[in-house]
Structure formats: structure tokens, C-alpha cells
Amino acid sequence: MHDHDQERTILVLNSGSSSLKFGLFAHSANDETLLLEGAAEGIGRDDGRLRIRAADGRVLLQQEHLLQSQTEALQALSQVLVQQHHARPSAVGHRVVHGGPHLRTHQLITDDVRRQLRDALHFAPLHIPPALALDAFATAVRKTIGGYAALLGGIDLLVFTGGIGEHSVEVRRRVCDGLAFLGLIENDPAGKVRVLHAEEERQIARHCRELLQAGGS
Structure with a gap:
């Protein structure tokens, strides 16, 4: 350092x-x-x-x-x-929502990175109908959880974090709906569902520091 x-x-x-x-x-x-x-x-x-x-x-x-x-x-x-x-x-x-198919690691901003970010705008549209978006999102997350449960032989703990994970009871309810057979019941104090505060900004700062140090500047 x-x-x-x-x-x-x-x-x-x-x-x-x-x-x-x-x-x-x-x-x-x-x-x-x-x-x-x-x-x-x-x-x-x-x-x-x-x-x-x-x-x-x-x-x-x-x-x-x-x-x-x-x-x-x-x-x-x-x-x-x-x-x-x-x-x-x-x-x-x-932080960007989605970097597209090619930007999968933390990046220094260059003209090429800017171009790829512009090309990836359609991966995170802001104006799709809210109800449809919420249903589609919850269903996708639920399927992902079910897939991991099948692969791992069950789930010990499901953690919600980040903006909607921390603050949207509705999202957590919709995601957990239908997953009670895995013991995933929203608002059950004795259950397997937890909500944790995310420190996104601090983690972004850590990644930036690594890029600064790698650049030797």
C-alpha cells in the first residue's frame, strides 16, 4: 500500500x-x-x-x-x-444495475466501458408496468431459491438485504409465498428468513481502493 x-x-x-x-x-x-x-x-x-x-x-x-x-x-x-x-x-x-453480458467485474471507466453500459440499458428498464415487474421479479427469485434448495438439499437461512430486500415487506412476502415447505415464512421470528442491513457504499469503496492500488497511482 x-x-x-x-x-x-x-x-x-x-x-x-x-x-x-x-x-x-x-x-x-x-x-x-x-x-x-x-x-x-x-x-x-x-x-x-x-x-x-x-x-x-x-x-x-x-x-x-x-x-x-x-x-x-x-x-x-x-x-x-x-x-x-x-x-x-x-x-x-x-454502482450500476446491470453491466450487460461483458462487464462482469469492477471496471475503470473508459470510452469502451461507457459504450457497453449504454448498450446494456435495456437490461434494467425503469418504465415497465410495476405490478408485472414485481410479479416477474418475485417468481424469478422464488425459482432461483427452489433451484438452490434442490441442489443443496435444503436451505438453512434465507437473507434479504439491499434496497428492496431490506425495505419492501411486499417483495419479501411475494418471494416467500409458496416456499413454506422449505421453512421459508416471512415474518416468522423462529423461521429461516432474515433481513440484514447492506453496506453497499462501503463495499464499493473497497473495490475502488483495490483499483487505485492496482493502478499504482
């Missing part, structure tokens, strides 16, 4: 169709340490809000108003970074 690696921060962006989560990380004790985090929610809606907090929980910015775009949220974040005397990030990491 380079001596100056601990001084280099990584900004992580995790965007959705109407939201943007972000975190700023520094390297210490062989892992990524959170400096600040926040989220813009309801982008494009009158009930939108933006919050940014320091790692100790202090509120650095909290606004409730119409956010026209993710760009507007990023501009507010940039101002907070300057106010808090954080150096310009050495890297920016961004």
Missing part, C-alpha cells in the same frame, strides 16, 4: 431512478472508514429531501424541497465537502 493511500478519499454514488445515496470514505485500519454519508430522495417530486450526516451522526445538511435532478443533489454535496475541508476525492465509485 502506498504511504499516501490513507490520505486519498473515495466518493461512492449509489443512484436509483429517483434517489441518490452517497458516502465519502478514507482508508484506515485496512478497511474503509466512513467520513460522511447522505441521500437525496424523491428527486423530481415536490416532497423531495436531501440529508447529509457526518460519521458521528451530526447533521451537516438537511433540506426538504423539490430536487430537480441528481446533479442538483451532487452540487449540494460538493459544497458540503468544501465546507468540511475534505480534499477532492481521488476516485468516484458508482
Whole structure:
């Protein structure tokens, strides 16, 4: 590891169709340490809000108003970074929903990567009918679970995490519907279904740090 690696921060962006989560990380004790985090929610809606907090929980910015775009949220974040005397990030990491058939590992952004991401847009459309999408998604997940259960001879524990896994009771209910024979019953305290908080931003920061170190910069 380079001596100056601990001084280099990584900004992580995790965007959705109407939201943007972000975190700023520094390297210490062989892992990524959170400096600040926040989220813009309801982008494009009158009930939108933006919050940014320091790692100790202090509120650095909290606004409730119409956010026209993710760009507007990023501009507010940039101002907070300057106010808090954080150096310009050495890297920016961004999660994508689907990289298509060829982008299967973490990548430095190049013109070719941009082209392949544009070509993969149809793998994660945002405007299919919600009910149809939810049914199709739950059915696909349920079949996958059943397949693994057959392969492994049963299931000891099913863990839901991430955005919809953590926050959508309806998705968890639909996925588990019909899987009671495997002991997978949503909302059963003694059952095999658990919900865990995901740390997507920290994991993205770890991958970015690996790319920075591999590049020797």
C-alpha cells in the first residue's frame, strides 16, 4: 500500500431512478472508514429531501424541497465537502444495475466501458408496468431459491438485504409465498428468513481502493 493511500478519499454514488445515496470514505485500519454519508430522495417530486450526516451522526445538511435532478443533489454535496475541508476525492465509485453480458467485474471507466453500459440499458428498464415487474421479479427469485434448495438439499437461512430486500415487506412476502415447505415464512421470528442491513457504499469503496492500488497511482 502506498504511504499516501490513507490520505486519498473515495466518493461512492449509489443512484436509483429517483434517489441518490452517497458516502465519502478514507482508508484506515485496512478497511474503509466512513467520513460522511447522505441521500437525496424523491428527486423530481415536490416532497423531495436531501440529508447529509457526518460519521458521528451530526447533521451537516438537511433540506426538504423539490430536487430537480441528481446533479442538483451532487452540487449540494460538493459544497458540503468544501465546507468540511475534505480534499477532492481521488476516485468516484458508482454502482450500476446491470453491466450487460461483458462487464462482469469492477471496471475503470473508459470510452469502451461507457459504450457497453449504454448498450446494456435495456437490461434494467425503469418504465415497465410495476405490478408485472414485481410479479416477474418475485417468481424469478422464488425459482432461483427452489433451484438452490434442490441442489443443496435444503436451505438453512434465507437473507434479504439491499434496497428492496431490506425495505419492501411486499417483495419479501411475494418471494416467500409458496416456499413454506422449505421453512421459508416471512415474518416468522423462529423461521429461516432474515433481513440484514447492506453496506453497499462501503463495499464499493473497497473495490475502488483495490483499483487505485492496482493502478499504482
